[in-house]
Amino acid sequence: MNLIFTIAAREFKSLFVSPLAWTVLGILQAILAYTFLTQVETFTLLQPKLASIDNAPGLADIVVTPLFGNAGIILLLVTPLLTMRLICEERRNKTLSLLLTAPLSPMEIIIGKYVGILYLLWLIVLLITLMPLSLLIGSSLDLGKLAANFLAIALLVAAFAATGLYMSTIASHPTIAAMGTFGILLLLWILDWTSTLQAQRSELFEYLSLLRHFQNIQSGLISTVDISYFLLFTATFLLLGVRGLDKGRLQK
Amino acid sequence: MANLITAEHLSRYYGKYCAVNDVSFTVAKGEVLGFLGPNGAGKTTTMQMLCGNLAPSFGQITINGFDLLSQAKQAKQCLGYLPDTPPLYKELTVHEFLRYCAQLHGIRKTAIAPALKLATERCGLGSVSHRLIANLSKGYQQRVGIAQAILHQPEAIILDEPTVGLDPLQIREIRALIRELGQDHAVILSTHILSEVQESCSHVQIIHQGQLILSTPIAGLNQTMDEGCLLVTTHLPADLGVLSAIPGVTAIEAITDKQLKIHHSLTENPTQQITAAINSGGWELTELTPIKKSMEAIFIALTQDKDL
Numbered sequence: 001m002n003l004i005f006t007i008a009a010r011e012f013k014s015l016f017v018s019p020l021a022w023t024v025l026g027i028l029q030a031i032l033a034y035t036f037l038t039q040v041e042t043f044t045l046l047q048p049k050l051a052s053i054d055n056a057p058g059l060a061d062i063v064v065t066p067l068f069g070n071a072g073i074i075l076l077l078v079t080p081l082l083t084m085r086l087i088c089e090e091r092r093n094k095t096l097s098l099l100l101t102a103p104l105s106p107m108e109i110i111i112g113k114y115v116g117i118l119y120l121l122w123l124i125v126l127l128i129t130l131m132p133l134s135l136l137i138g139s140s141l142d143l144g145k146l147a148a149n150f151l152a153i154a155l156l157v158a159a160f161a162a163t164g165l166y167m168s169t170i171a172s173h174p175t176i177a178a179m180g181t182f183g184i185l186l187l188l189w190i191l192d193w194t195s196t197l198q199a200q201r202s203e204l205f206e207y208l209s210l211l212r213h214f215q216n217i218q219s220g221l222i223s224t225v226d227i228s229y230f231l232l233f234t235a236t237f238l239l240l241g242v243r244g245l246d247k248g249r250l251q252k
Numbered sequence: 253m254a255n256l257i258t259a260e261h262l263s264r265y266y267g268k269y270c271a272v273n274d275v276s277f278t279v280a281k282g283e284v285l286g287f288l289g290p291n292g293a294g295k296t297t298t299m300q301m302l303c304g305n306l307a308p309s310f311g312q313i314t315i316n317g318f319d320l321l322s323q324a325k326q327a328k329q330c331l332g333y334l335p336d337t338p339p340l341y342k343e344l345t346v347h348e349f350l351r352y353c354a355q356l357h358g359i360r361k362t363a364i365a366p367a368l369k370l371a372t373e374r375c376g377l378g379s380v381s382h383r384l385i386a387n388l389s390k391g392y393q394q395r396v397g398i399a400q401a402i403l404h405q406p407e408a409i410i411l412d413e414p415t416v417g418l419d420p421l422q423i424r425e426i427r428a429l430i431r432e433l434g435q436d437h438a439v440i441l442s443t444h445i446l447s448e449v450q451e452s453c454s455h456v457q458i459i460h461q462g463q464l465i466l467s468t469p470i471a472g473l474n475q476t477m478d479e480g481c482l483l484v485t486t487h488l489p490a491d492l493g494v495l496s497a498i499p500g501v502t503a504i505e506a507i508t509d510k511q512l513k514i515h516h517s518l519t520e521n522p523t524q525q526i527t528a529a530i531n532s533g534g535w536e537l538t539e540l541t542p543i544k545k546s547m548e549a550i551f552i553a554l555t556q557d558k559d560l
Binding site for chain 2: 002003006007010014017018093094095096097098099100101102103104105249250
């Protein structure tokens with residue numbers, strides 16, 4: 001167990017030794033701050049009208065949900081770039097044998113790497129959450145809804161990271177890992193677009209879609225189906241990752 | 253003596269290509285095994301299998317009594333491995349890197365500092381311990397790689413071409429270190445330099461096309477190779493007939509009429525008779541140098557023996 005955190009800590013530190021983590025944190029924060037401010041602006045414009053409606057959407061609906069929705073899409077683009085080097089680069093730099101020779105099981109290596117990258121992704125999520133929290137200074141906010149959004153995006157990035165890690169174990173080059181991850185995630189993201197075509201909608205596709213489950217939790221409807229979807233999704237790709245890592249040992 | 257490393261009937265196929273074919277050997281505590289072979293002979297594949305980086309297609313490996321497959325963790329705890337490319341995180345300093353390696357091997361917190369100190373001292377890394385690995389020369393990087401392999405005092409140490417990229421002075425230090433390690437560990441080192449094996453190893457194995465063609469204590473190597481060679485230069489042309497009649501001389505190659513290559517048997521070393529013959533013939537000996545057999549020559553001789 002300790003060893004998992006040893007690997008995770010090193011992974012996390014190495015992200016901050018290079019400019020990568022700083023760049024990602026800076027750029028994401030800047031872009032999301034901009035979308036956040038536009039949403040706040042929209043709310044102030046709409047406020048007089050909303051006051052006259054019963055059961056009107058609140059601050060959380062107009063600011064928080066779109067902010068986390070945007071964050072989800074941006075992280076869909078960014079996560080593959082963060083996860084692509086996890087195993088792939090170690091294999092290319094031949095540093096993987098350090099881990100393979102150490103008394104570690106493949107499971108510990110994969111989980112360690114995963115936790116390391118998850119630290120960074122959850123740090124990003126935490127920083128994003130600070131923005132809506134700042135609204136508490138001047139207004140009231142539906143904290144329950146904020147918590148639901150926080151949970152939704154935390155689960156979402158956990159699933160993204162697991163996919164990226166798996167692709168990194170099987171790809172021969174980091175770029176291929178990034179492209180593969182991006183492809184899988186985007187496909188799963190847009191899979192429920194068929195639901196707009198009433199006649200031809202597929203329940204299977206709707207169930208598989210990341211977006212659908214993400215939005216369900218975002219709306220404050222926290223159900224076992226959605227939570228277990230993300231947990232199963234993550235676990236599946238982590239197990240595939242263990243297999244992918246072990247494959248290098250078994251054949252070539 | 254207990255065998256620390258046991259390999260039984262190891263084979264490894266890459267697709268249909270057989271890289272290692274039915275190789276068995278043991279290394280006991282206090283032995284340094286030199287693993288010789290030309291490029292592509294299967295040295296690195298064998299070492300990767302011994303370290304669990306590659307699964308053998310057939311065969312079994314036991315490290316310090318633990319099966320590498322079913323008791324992988326215990327077995328790997330007893331292993332130190334330096335691959336052909338040292339596995340270094342270049343963005344770390346030497347100290348940080350070795351500390352990480354110590355943690356990976358589950359060394360207790362209180363024991364990490366002394367272990368680090370010992371390993372840095374043994375590999376002569378004291379002066380660079382706070383520099384980034386990326387900024388070190390290749391020789392120093394190689395030493396960090398060795399330090400990483402011996403850090404946790406493993407029972408079995410496996411070094412893949414440990415002296416590549418080192419300067420002659422460093423090579424001498426590393427060979428001394430290997431001999432020192434060999435006293436209370438089992439060491440396997442691979443190389444294609446014969447003199448390295450002669451200097452630091454107690455046993456030698458030669459692998460060719462995936463098969464072991466020789467496995468013997470180092471003393472046995474010279475007996476197997478019962479052939480020496482002398483380079484003789486004389487001031488006046490020598491009479492080849494007289495020289496080749498000396499018992500023990502097997503063949504004479506004339507490079508020029510004044511420079512000869514005399515092949516001879518080692519058990520019946522005819523060097524004295526040759527000098528005597530040259531002196532009595534009045535050809536004026538100016539140079540007599542024993543030529544050390546290259547790995548290549550031994551190797552060719554062995555493969556030819558095998559064909560017969």
